[in-house]
Amino acid sequence: MDWISHVDKFDIDVSTDEFNERYILAVFYFSLNGSSWVDVMSPNVNWLNEDRHHCDWKGVVCDGNKYVIVIQLRKFPVNVEHHLTEGCLH
Numbered sequence: 001m002d003w004i005s006h007v008d009k010f011d012i013d014v015s016t017d018e019f020n021e022r023y024i025l026a027v028f029y030f031s032l033n034g035s036s037w038v039d040v041m042s043p044n045v046n047w048l049n050e051d052r053h054h055c056d057w058k059g060v061v062c063d064g065n066k067y068v069i070v071i072q073l074r075k076f077p078v079n080v081e082h083h084l085t086e087g088c089l090h
């Protein structure tokens with residue numbers, strides 16, 4: 001919550017689905033140690049870029065209305081299943 005409250009400069013109304021998606025993606029990033037992610041195609045995965053819409057973050061796929069529909073992490077060295085079962089779901 002600290003990042004979205006104090007660091008993120010992207011202007012989104014907190015009562016919107018757009019804000020909720022950005023918040024959930026930030027929690028996802030921090031829960032899975034996102035600072036260690038490295039994309040084999042590009043060293044900049046640009047997650048938590050406060051100047052860009054979260055639909056522009058590497059691996060986040062949105063529909064035409066800017067709703068997140070898929071998170072693609074195949075190129076990132078993260079064991080999502082391990083992290084979810086060991087941390088987020090308990």
